Amino acid sequence: MAIKLYGDPGSGSRRRVTTAAALMGIELEYVNMDLFKGDSHTPEFLKLNPHGLTPVMVDGDTVLYEAAAINVYLAEKVGSDLLGTTARERYEVLQWMFWSGEQWRVFATTLFNERIVKSVMGEAEDPSIVGLVERNVRAAAAVLDTHLADRSFIVGDRLTLADIDVAAPFSQSHRTRIPFHEFPHLVAWQQRLLDTVPVWAETKREIDERIDRVLAEAGRGR
Template sequence: MRYYFDSRSGSCRRVSAVAKHLGIDVEWVSVDLLAQESHTPEMLKLNPNGKLPVLVDGDLVLWEAAAIMIYLCDKAGDTTLWPEGEARHHVTKWMFWAAEHFRQSAPVYFEENFVTKLTGAAPDTTRVAYAEAELRRFAAILDAHLAENQFAAGDAPTLADFDLAAPLSQMPRSFVPYDDYPNIMDWYLRLGAAIPAWAETGAELDRRLNQLV
């Protein structure tokens, strides 16, 4: 399997953490998103969206982090991150909720509060204000859920937690106010303690992004 990734990406972090946690043997191919390397003709043949991550396993080409994470779990026969039966439906519920709602605001903060510093552009405060309203709407729901649950879909981490935690990866640079939600912050620390690969990929993401500034 060949895995195309950028360790500075929160989406790639999700897949990288799964691969490391499950001990899956992949060929790691680093692609520089900021240098537009995901838009080369070779990469666009694999993913016409020009985005990462991408996984190639024989004739199978997969994009989208959630799809790749599920595939890796199936490939490894893992039923901890990707449980069976009714538990799986709770995992997928939170994974879709993360994609549709919870993760929508974080990229706006990252682009307007971090990328603008690299490019010299002025932040779009109207865009940030809208993102904050959406963030607070959905962060309150997750925070209330985590007040009564150790992890998103039960007492142990699953792919749902990776999907939900990914936007917090950029918090030191994007200044998303997740720290206004103590249950979310406590859960994020629990995830890193329970899954060393999550903490490891977070440290590498921070190291590489800090090099930019």
């Protein structure tokens, strides 16, 4: 039975799972959802995730939401080194995945809601929320920029799930205008991922096409 993944092709979190699965050679059955039309709030879907959020993975009797948990599950299922090759690396990968959720992605998601979702809905962004987000992003980015000053990847000398998690906010950065450009090592690392990990570039194109369509349908252009 194929592993099902429910999600919107424009979601950076879905991108995290589709990228990791492709790198691990795991075939997924995609159940595409339109978050802008409320597909994740139907009674049927809320049985899978009562929060009404995606992605959600269904593997037989195992139902998981939260992309980080899904990726750890998939990595353990196939014994992938994306979770690290030693106990120390594994803990470092998990550390950065947790860091990403606490210090990083939550603010990128908030900015996406302010500048993209509100735009689609014809609402104005809230300057106080944007200011709060940018202050927190700059604080976290300064730490990450220093960490990446003398290394090519977040953990060790190769790609891991930590890179995929931490890189996710770049999915919409040119639209949300999140201030990543102020941090040169961070920008160089992200470009390196696009240049050396073909599936990361491929999933970026998928997201761009999806969000471009949403904005065009809402009359908001790019």
